[in-house]
Amino acid sequence: MKTPARDRVLDTATRLFYAEGVHAVGIDRIIAEAGVAKATFYHHFPSKDELVRAYIQDQSRRAQNAAAGLRPSTPRANLLSVFDYMGEIGGSPAYRGCPFVNAAAEYPDPAHPVRQAVAEYRAWFRGLVHTQLVAEGHPDPERTADILMVLRDGLVIGCDLDDARELRPLIRDAVLRVLGDQPVAG
Amino acid sequence: MKTPARDRVLDTATRLFYAEGVHAVGIDRIIAEAGVAKATFYHHFPSKDELVRAYIQDQSRRAQNAAAGLRPSTPRANLLSVFDYMGEIGGSPAYRGCPFVNAAAEYPDPAHPVRQAVAEYRAWFRGLVHTQLVAEGHPDPERTADILMVLRDGLVIGCDLDDARELRPLIRDAVLRVLGDQPVAG
DNA sequence: TCGATACTAGACAGACCTGTCTGGTAACGT
DNA sequence: ACGTTACCAGACAGGTCTGTCTAGTATCGA
Secondary structure, X not given: OOOOHHHHHHHHXXXXXXXXXXXXXXXXXXXXXXXXXXXXXXHHOOOHHHHHHHHHHHHHHHHHHHHHHOOOOOHHHXXXXXXXXXXXXXXXXXXXXXXXHHHHHHOOOOXXXXXXXXXXXXXXXXXXXXXXXXXXXOOOHHHHHHHHHHHHHHHHHHHHHOOHHHHHHHHHHHHHHHHOOOOOOO | OOOOHHHHHHHHHHHHXXXXXXXXXXXXXXXXXXXXXXXXXXXXXXXXXXXXXXXXXXXXXXXXHHHHHOOOOOHHHHHHHHHHHHHXXXXXXXXXXXXXXXXXXXXXXXXXXXXXXXXXXXXXXXXXXXXXXXXXXXXXXXXXXXXXXXHHHHHHHHHHHOOHHHHHHHHHHHXXXXXXXXXXXX
């Protein structure tokens, strides 16, 4: 218990929010499992919604760090490795879908800070994909980036609601079909 | 107020669950807005979770009725019209994403009856797409149906979290790319 | 040594949650 | 006429929710 209280709270909240949903997990449970006093929690986070926002922003930061950690190769290989990585994550037994999509489902108001944090993550991911498309000289980077975003969202849903093991082998195929230079095999 | 109490409850629950989320809406509010006594509610639905399941099953039934109402044409046209229809729905100002995906996000346990009702809808939709692919003689109907399912999920997310008006014009393009016989335009 | 900061335990308020219960009204088939 | 069923209003129980508050301990820099 030598890690700072704020970190323990955020780590515990991340685990519970992701596994069980935001509205399904109360502050009392978070502070109990984090081993933190209630006053300490409200010292670091002014409200539960701010904790949720911090959770989303932290997940976004981690995703960006993970993407930065991938050793850059050709734009095409970068794109494929991003989607392959999604398949790896999606195949984990603890996988419960995308934290951003799941959180957004619990915050219907697009103006809510949590939704805005989700929008920031999405803008970053879309930019990542778009940059690779431009770098590889794709003839239609705008539209293709949009469709790859759709593919991304569909994959995180599919890995959660369907069988990720069946989905994983076709990710590369799907990306290549969207990129448009790979005819469908008979 | 001459419609039966059960219908008023289900209609009100559908409206509120979809607009605000399942956990965010309490029984007290549903019965108040439906103009129904609490005992009447619990007479028709043994628990809130059963109401949620009825809501999901009702949405599934409506989707299947809507699909049955589309006048059948060529398999290719059927496929495109299904996805076009999704774009129409997704462009509505009241659109808040897919009720099945949103509900599943609030019920992490795959064994929960609500999740099973969602799974039944998904199996139906996947079968609908697969049938059309087989009918048009597609060389890879299994894998293509899976990817179109991914596309479906990505579209409902994108129409909710991004701008549906930007997404709609590229739906047909995305479907054709997945079907694999349409090269990307320069 | 002093003051600020981080932290702990836990009571408390006020609202909301699901689900049960009592008690009464009205329609309807037999 | 009678029993069943559907429906109403609303109290109630037991729990949980967020957020505030009191009161005290520990650490650490100046």
